Amino acid sequence: MAARTAIGLDIGTSGVRAAELSFGRQGVTLEKFGQVAVPAGSVRDGEVVDAPAVAAAVRELWAATKFSSKDVVLGIANQRVVVRTVEVAWLPPAELRQSLALQVADQLPMPVSEAVLDFHPLEEVHGPRGRTLRGLLVAAVRESVLGNIRCVEKAGLRPVSVDLTSFAVLRSLGSTGVDAATTEVLVDIGARVTNIVVHTAGVPHFVRILLMGGQDLTDALAERLGTSLQDAEGIKQAAGMHGIVGIPPNAARTIDTAAQALVDEIRGSLDYFRSTFSGNHPERVVLSGGASSLQGFGERLAQGVRIPVVQGDPTSGMRIGRTGLDDAQLALVRPLAAVPVGLAMGGAR
16 A cells, blocks of 8 residues: 655745655655745745745745645744634534634634634533633634635645644654653744744643744844845854854844844743643753754753753654755754644644
């Protein structure tokens, strides 16, 4: 019997990335991975604003990487996506789906008629309201979701489902805990969007999407030095958090200040989690995303959140197929692959 396959597509601020996985008797195999840059400004805060440019990049990605299918699981994370913990009346799954809009309408910052809703139950509760379900409600503005779907269709692909990128990160990195009882914080830092997920044994407790990332450091550096974004990115990658001989002192200070702002936002999210979910203390942070490779950032984050920080590997436990990537290329790909790999894992369900 042929192995099942699934492809996850992540449309990011700086590029489009896709991973193809196969699922067979020998486990999960990373068959292909590819990425193509998108023009600056064509994706803003997770939303496609220049569909022709992004569609062209997706077509280039498919032509270069030779994926086996045009069916994709599409990720979404932007300022018009809300994730919050809610409690709803217990109902059988089919009835809950039908009644969800009515049950949560007064808890949304958008008209329920304009929202795409999903609910992920976490636990059953017996209390003053009787039998209820506590879980994570995901609500996205319908038009923002449709905009990304139309773009992918313009590229000739078929979106078979849409998934929150935070859940994709959980799927690809949430099984790497030191033991089943460990509560972890997954932090995936993209160019403009950072996904934060607190979970225990793959069960999410808290999700937050920050509209900031590695590109904010590059922008600050380019403005401070009066240089191009390309040159600023090169200086950022070379210097990292430790600085290098020859870099202007104001550049080092700018990188430090911008990185600290991101650390402060992540710490603020964890402080909120700790105050809301008392008694549940995360034991470590698992870091991923392109910006996670910045030299010294993991150490700075560990100082800020006061728990250990480790680098995540979404390909851990997988076989590596004929990707066309050598070991050095795979090492560069791994920090970038958490979202597309997790999307593909969701497509296999």
